[in-house]
Amino acid sequence: MNAKVSGLRETFGTHTRGFIVALVIAAAATFLSEHYAAPVMLFALLIGMAFHFLAEDESCRPGIEFSAKTLLRFGVGLLGLRLSLGDVESLGWVSVLAIVGFVLATLGCGVLLSTLLGRRSAFGLLAGGSVAICGASAALAIASVLPKHPSREExxxxxxxxxxxxxxIAMIAYPILFQAMGMNDLESGFLIxxxxxxxxxxxxAGYSISDExxxxxxxxxxxxVALxxxxxxxxxxxxxxxxxQKVGLPGFLVMFVLLxxxxNSGLLPxxxxxAVNELSRWCLIVAISALGVKTSLAKFLHVRPSYAAILCVETLFLLLxxxxxxxxVGV
Incomplete structure (x- = not known):
């Protein structure tokens, strides 16, 4: 028992500094958002990026990682309480099937581009899956089931x-683009x-437009993500x-659906x-702040031209x- 308590204390201690950094940035972003009527998520991201040097600090790194990953997933899971049947009905089954089609088409686009540019089909699936589903998380998941190759890790x-x-870039640019195109909140949310x-x-990006x-x-x-x-x-x-390999649904997705x-059962006051929605909001702001701290603009300049071309074309293809x-068709 004492060993477990000591382990919890040690874990809490290693995560405290980084978490406090993200929390302070989130509080500052909230203050600026309320006083200047600008998206709180954008403030959190930009302020966080100014403190990127803390992501390399050994005392802050564990807390930053915890906030950007675990806290984010927890906050996203809690968002299930905000989803009403009206939201689902407003999209309709055609839109749901369209999402499946988008994922399949983007995967196909990745394999085709990879072949045309002289890359392996495995890289096309890796890149296509990351763009089509959930970015870095999908890339890591797909890489874990691809056959071993000397350049796989790279x-x-x-x-x-x-x-x-x-x-x-899309988080900042897409809300501006969709609003400039006259999209309403439902259409913008769907596209994002x-x-x-x-x-x-x-x-x-979604909450920078509106709660809906x-x-x-x-x-x-x-x-x-479910795909x-x-x-x-x-x-x-x-x-x-x-x-x-064993494959399962992400825990935060299961939590989102259950909540x-x-x-919608009417059992919760x-x-x-x-209260839970407010907790979710703060979890997400803190997570975005931590994500900003983790974001290094310098690393973005080291992507190979052919890889960058595949990812950019896939991103543009999915958007179009x-x-x-x-x-x-409409949503």
Missing amino acids: DTLFVVVGVTALST GATIHDVAQVVG AGVVATFVKMLR LPVVMVVVMVSFRGSQS AILA DDVIA IALAFVKW
């Missing part, structure tokens, strides 16, 4: 850096959830080399839902087919 690193760069790579940037756009963007993003196990199985079967069901769907 390829994965380049994809992680590339999609993180593109996702960060369907096109931005990483979960953190989807949440940041943020909830819709998160729901759409969860649909894409990760399916894609991993397809990759395993395609290469027939890693079939013993969404609970919220409104005060409880409001999503825009075409909203324009010609």
Whole structure:
């Protein structure tokens, strides 16, 4: 018992400094957002980037990593309480099927581009999966079931850096683009959830527009994340080399779905839902702040030209087919 308590204290101690850094940045971003009527997520990201040097500090790194990953996933899971049946019904089954189509088309685009540029099909699946599903997380997951190769680790690193760069740019640029195109909150939320790579940037971009756009963007993003196990199985079967790997749904996705069901059951008091929603909001702001601290602009300049071309074209391809769907079919 004493050993467990000591272990918890040690873990808490190693995470404290980095977490406090992210929390202070989140508080500063919230203050600026309330006084200057600008997106709090954008402030959190930009202020965090100014403190990137702390990501290399051994005393802060564990807390920063915890805030950017574990706290983010916990905050996203809590967002399930904000999802109403009306949000799902407002999208419709056609939009849900479109998300599946976007993922498949982007995977195909990745394999085709990789072949045309003289890269291996495995890299095409790695890059396509990261763009189509959930950025760096998908890249790491897919890489774990690809057959071993001398350059696998290097390829994965380049994809992680590339999609993180593109996702960060998209978080800032897409809300401006969609609003300039006259998209309403539902359409903007759908497009953000369907096109931005990483979960953190989807949440940041969605809530920079409005709460409604943020909830819709998160729901759409969860649909894409739910396809990760399916894609991993397809990759395993395609290469027939890693079939013993176990594939499961991410825990935060399961949490999101369960809380969404609970919220729509009418069993929870409104005060409880409001309190949890506020907790979720702070978790996400702190997580985005930590993500900003982790973001190194210098690393974005070291992506190979051919890799960068594949990732950029895939990102543009996904954006264009999503825009075409909203324009010609609607959500």
